[in-house]
Amino acid sequence: MFPRLTAAALLILPAFSPAQSPDDAPERAWKIHVELQAITLPAKDALALLPGLSDEKSMPAAWTKLATMLSEEKAKISAVLLGETHGEKIEARQGEDVRYPSEFSSPSPIENPAVEKSAPKQNLGVAFSATAFEVRATGVMLTADADASTDGKRITITATPEHVWMLGWQDFEVGRLANNEKIIIKQPRFASAKTTGTFAVQSGERTLLSIHRVPEHENEMELFILRTWTTPRNAAKDIGKDAGKK
Amino acid sequence: MIMRLRWLLLALATAAGAEERPAPVEPWQVRGELQIIRLDAQRAIPIIARFTDDAPGAAEELRHLLADGTATLVAHLIGRTTNGDACEAEQTRGMRYGTEFLPFDRGLIPEKQSGKIQESVHFPITAFERMDIGATLRFEPFVHKGGSIVSVLMDLNLRDDAKFQRLESGIQDNGTRLGVDLPTDFVRRNASTFVVHAGVPTLIGCCKPEGQRAILELQVLTIHVRLLDGPLPKAKKRLDPPNAFAPRVPDLGAPAFQTRIELHRFLMPEADALRLRPALLDLTKIDSAFANLLDSVKSGSCELAGILSIPLRDDRHGEFENGRGQRYMTEPSPGSRPQTIGDAPDIQEPKPRSPVSAGKEAAWSNPVQYFERRDVGDHFEAETKVHPQGELLELQLSYSIIGHRGFMRWPTGAYPPSRTAHSYGYQPDFTLRKSNITLSLANRQRTLLHFQKLPAPDGRVEIALIRTITERFNPDAKP
Numbered sequence: 001m002f003p004r005l006t007a008a009a010l011l012i013l014p015a016f017s018p019a020q021s022p023d024d025a026p027e028r029a030w031k032i033h034v035e036l037q038a039i040t041l042p043a044k045d046a047l048a049l050l051p052g053l054s055d056e057k058s059m060p061a062a063w064t065k066l067a068t069m070l071s072e073e074k075a076k077i078s079a080v081l082l083g084e085t086h087g088e089k090i091e092a093r094q095g096e097d098v099r100y101p102s103e104f105s106s107p108s109p110i111e112n113p114a115v116e117k118s119a120p121k122q123n124l125g126v127a128f129s130a131t132a133f134e135v136r137a138t139g140v141m142l143t144a145d146a147d148a149s150t151d152g153k154r155i156t157i158t159a160t161p162e163h164v165w166m167l168g169w170q171d172f173e174v175g176r177l178a179n180n181e182k183i184i185i186k187q188p189r190f191a192s193a194k195t196t197g198t199f200a201v202q203s204g205e206r207t208l209l210s211i212h213r214v215p216e217h218e219n220e221m222e223l224f225i226l227r228t229w230t231t232p233r234n235a236a237k238d239i240g241k242d243a244g245k246k
Numbered sequence: 247m248i249m250r251l252r253w254l255l256l257a258l259a260t261a262a263g264a265e266e267r268p269a270p271v272e273p274w275q276v277r278g279e280l281q282i283i284r285l286d287a288q289r290a291i292p293i294i295a296r297f298t299d300d301a302p303g304a305a306e307e308l309r310h311l312l313a314d315g316t317a318t319l320v321a322h323l324i325g326r327t328t329n330g331d332a333c334e335a336e337q338t339r340g341m342r343y344g345t346e347f348l349p350f351d352r353g354l355i356p357e358k359q360s361g362k363i364q365e366s367v368h369f370p371i372t373a374f375e376r377m378d379i380g381a382t383l384r385f386e387p388f389v390h391k392g393g394s395i396v397s398v399l400m401d402l403n404l405r406d407d408a409k410f411q412r413l414e415s416g417i418q419d420n421g422t423r424l425g426v427d428l429p430t431d432f433v434r435r436n437a438s439t440f441v442v443h444a445g446v447p448t449l450i451g452c453c454k455p456e457g458q459r460a461i462l463e464l465q466v467l468t469i470h471v472r473l474l475d476g477p478l479p480k481a482k483k484r485l486d487p488p489n490a491f492a493p494r495v496p497d498l499g500a501p502a503f504q505t506r507i508e509l510h511r512f513l514m515p516e517a518d519a520l521r522l523r524p525a526l527l528d529l530t531k532i533d534s535a536f537a538n539l540l541d542s543v544k545s546g547s548c549e550l551a552g553i554l555s556i557p558l559r560d561d562r563h564g565e566f567e568n569g570r571g572q573r574y575m576t577e578p579s580p581g582s583r584p585q586t587i588g589d590a591p592d593i594q595e596p597k598p599r600s601p602v603s604a605g606k607e608a609a610w611s612n613p614v615q616y617f618e619r620r621d622v623g624d625h626f627e628a629e630t631k632v633h634p635q636g637e638l639l640e641l642q643l644s645y646s647i648i649g650h651r652g653f654m655r656w657p658t659g660a661y662p663p664s665r666t667a668h669s670y671g672y673q674p675d676f677t678l679r680k681s682n683i684t685l686s687l688a689n690r691q692r693t694l695l696h697f698q699k700l701p702a703p704d705g706r707v708e709i710a711l712i713r714t715i716t717e718r719f720n721p722d723a724k725p
Contacts, residue, residue: 047312047319054279054324056472103373147479156328156479172344173427174371187342187374197326197333198481199275200474211322212337 030148030230034083034090036161037225038140039066040214041075046221053208053223056201063206063225078163078222079140086233087147095139098166100188101130136190138164152230153203161224162194165215191215193222204229273478274329274389276396277470280450282381282404282463283308285317287454287550290462291540294555297449298506298715305447305466320463321381321404328481329389329471338380341408343429344371345617377431379405389444389471390500395719396469397501397559399439404463406432406455413575413672428573428617432456436465438564440557441504441719444471452555453568456623462553503560503632505639506715509695511552511708512539516699518547519707526694526709533692536711551708552624560632569623572650574674576616620676622650636718641685643695649677651701677701689716 041049052062069075083090141164146157169186193212201207210224285293289311296304311317327333385400408429436451451465514522525535542548558564627644653672679698687693695710 050322054277055470104371145482147482149477149479151476154474154476154478156481158481167339170342172371185371189340189342191339191380193337195324195326195333195335197335198331199277199326199328199333200273200478201275202474207326208324209326210324210335210337213321215339 029150029233030152031084031086031233032146032148032155032157033229033231034085034142034144034146034157034159035227036079036081036092036140036142036209037227038078038080038161038163038222039070039075039225040078040220040222041066041069043213043219043221045069045074046211046223050208050211053211053225056205056207059206059208066223081140081142083142083144085144085146090142090144090146093137093139093141095137095141095164097135098138098188098190099133099135101132101185102134103130103132104185105129105131136164136166136188138166138190146228148203148230152232154200155203155228155230156198156200157226157228158196158198159209159226160194160196161209161226162192163222163224165191167191167215193224195224201228272329272389272391272473274393274471274473276327276329276387276389278325278327278333278383278385278387278398279468279470280321280323280325280335280383280402281308281466282320282322283312283317283466284320284455284458284461284463285311287460287462288544289316290452290464291543291550291553294449294452294462294464294553297555298508301446301448304449305468308464308466323381323383325383325385327385327387328478329387331481332384332386332486334382334384336378336380336382338378338382340376341379341429342374342376343408343410344373344426345375346373347371347426371426377405377408377429379407379431387469393471393473394444395441395501396444396471397439397441398467398469400436400450400467402434402436402451402465404434406457408432411573413573429571430573431571433567433569433571433621434463435565435567436556438556438566439559439562440564441501441559442467442469442557444469448557449555450557451566452553453566453624454550454552456568456570501559501719503630503636503639504557504717504719505560505630505632505641506555506557506717507628507630507641508713508715509552509554509626509710510536510539510550511710512543512548513551513700513704513706513708514539514542514548516705516707518542519697519709522709523697526697526711529691529693532694532711536692539709539711549706554626556628558628558630560630563629564627566626566628567621567624569621569625569648571619572622572674572676573617573619574653575672576618620648620674622648622676630714632716636716637689639687639689639714639716641687641712641714642683643685644682646678646680648679649701651675651677685712687712687714689714 049062049066052058052065066075070077079094081092081094083092140162142159142161144157144159146155146159148155167189170189171182171184171186173182174185193210195210197209199207204227206225206227208223209226210222212222214220214222285308293304293307296307308317312319321337323335323337325333325335382403383400384402385398387399388397389395390397408431410427411430412425412427414425432455434451434453434455438450440448440450442448442450445468447466447468449464450467453463455461455463522535522538525531525538539548543550552568554566556564556566625646625648629642630639631642632639652675654675655672677700681696685693685695690713692711692713695712696708697710698708700706700708
């Protein structure tokens with residue numbers, strides 16, 4: 001009976017206390033830095049490095065090997081994204097937006113404006129106008145929410161790294177000429193590798209978040225390696241920054 | 247004020263159920279690595295069997311096969327999360343396909359090379375959709391006390407490159423049949439709750455992917471756990487659980503049993519199957535009959551139609567699919583002459599075939615505008631209830647095997663009426679075998695699940711054998 005009452009009392013209290021405003025939130029003493037490296041290397045090398053990269057204890061040695069491969073150009077960096085936060089969401093991206101048509105109208109004739117109005121109409125062809133477009137962000141992107149422990153040694157992070165590739169255009173047949181020549185419209189082909197998770201790391205640790213094949217390059221794989229660390233927040237300077245934002 | 251009242255009611259409701267709240271979740275950090283591996287069926291069958299009793303040895307064997315190129319790594323998915331929270335990983339390619347089509351029209355269009363105005367027919371796609379090809383993994387782990395075993399609630403979706411199938415939607419004057427292209431996608435799904443030993447690779451699924459004759463696919467999951475010293479900051483957000491139908495894993499409590507379900511389906515000529523039937527019905531001879539069936543697969547006189555080996559936590563539900571999405575037309579419109587766009591010449595009555603008249607007669611439209619998709623292949627649902635001693639269990643099984651024999655067609659009109667060319671309507675021809683049963687099975691005892699003759703024209707007999715292997719857990723064991 002008593003535990004029930006205690007639980008009820010604890011939960012009732014906030015209902016009658018004044019609401020907490022965002023300004024009352026505890027001030028964070030640490031800045032959190034994140035660095036996402038997307039690295040491509042031959043699939044055979046990636047699979048050989050995988051056991052070392054997967055485990056936090058063996059990661060430093062595996063990373064040294066990978067760094068050597070990078071310096072010898074056996075591995076390549078596709079992107080490096082850096083972010084810093086003391087509580088806000090981090091969004092970083094390197095790439096471009098691809099805009100493409102997604103809906104089309106019914107076909108309508110294209111008339112020749114050079115022909116006089118009195119003359120019989122002469123159609124130059126048929127148009128399938130695009131009536132709606134979509135936009136897809138391509139490239140490497142990182143979204144993260146992170147918070148540090150009071151001593152700054154541990155970080156809990158929710159991270160979503162993603163790489164979107166545009167692979168090309170796909171033809172769709174929408175008509176035929178009398179000689180059977182095809183009339184086509186094109187639609188884009190994309191590929192994506194993405195992972196989302198909430199986990200905790202020690203400050204300064206590197207973490208392997210994903211290993212995946214590079215689309216249309218079956219012998220190559222890409223690694224997402226996230227490094228997360230904290231630095232003490234310079235109160236005077238950073239509070240000044242916050243004031244500017246407000 | 248209303249908000250505060252709501253708080254109060256919520257608080258009272260929570261207090262009333264306080265005793266039922268689960269124990270606090272220990273802050274284990276979890277890393278799950280899932281490998282999707284394909285290899286030749288002859289090599290895969292013994293490895294699948296080895297995973298039951300010697301998982302590390304089987305995983306090592308697979309690692310060697312991957313290294314020497316005998317096996318192919320289809321995907322390697324990594325998910326990182328905190329105990330009791332979900333995570334997801336995906337590697338996909340988006341494939342676009344038309345979903346809405348207009349009936350045929352005819353018009354004029356300049357020819358690419360000469361610029362000469364030509365008559366044409368159009369069957370515009372007015373809307374597209376995207377289908378993700380590849381692997382998507384979503385899981386929620388719960389590390390039991392001590393960190394040696396982990397309950398996992400998982401939803402794995404795999405989709406292979408789709409093949410486009412052309413559905414006829416009209417016929418041109420010159421006899422060319424026109425059509426719209428719709429994708430047939432090959433899918434596998436594994437949605438279940440199971441228990442794994444931390445750090446030990448576990449075969450969580452295997453199948454013969456639809457469209458592959460002699461290749462098997464293995465899904466191997468390894469869960470690693472670690473604890474960080476000191477208190478951790480709280481995560482700001484949580485992902486939804488992988489399956490809406492299942493409770494979150496922390497609410498399940500410690501597991502007592504888990505059962506691995508092994509299912510083999512073989513196809514063989516009727517006479518051979520009838521000869522083998524007495525041995526299959528005799529529990530003392532069924533294992534040697536099973537060995538004979540595997541030998542027949544090797545020699546080619548029998549086909550392995552399907553295979554499944556999955557762990558399932560006691561008293562939990564699991565769903566497994568392996569098949570393809572078959573699309574077909576649902577509301578065929580009557581065939582008609584195409585509409586004329588703009589000032590293209592009116593459609594003429596049929597004339598003797600000539601290059602000049604070909605364009606004027608244009609085409610016969612048999613519009614394909616509405617579609618449905620049906621899952622073809624195997625769908626399997628299971629739930630187990632192990633008796634307290636672990637030697638007997640009740641297995642609730644619901645499975646369906648849907649086949650697609652092709653399309654039936656019938657003439658919907660003659661075009662032009664004076665000629666022999668016909669336009670056709672098409673409807674799919676599906677076969678269905680379905681069963682809902684509850685079996686009482688002894689631990690490790692193989693049993694005949696079904697013995698069915700396939701519909702003509704195949705005519706072979708399908709033999710399905712099932713075996714369950716129960717494992718008892720000690721949740722307090724040290725890792």
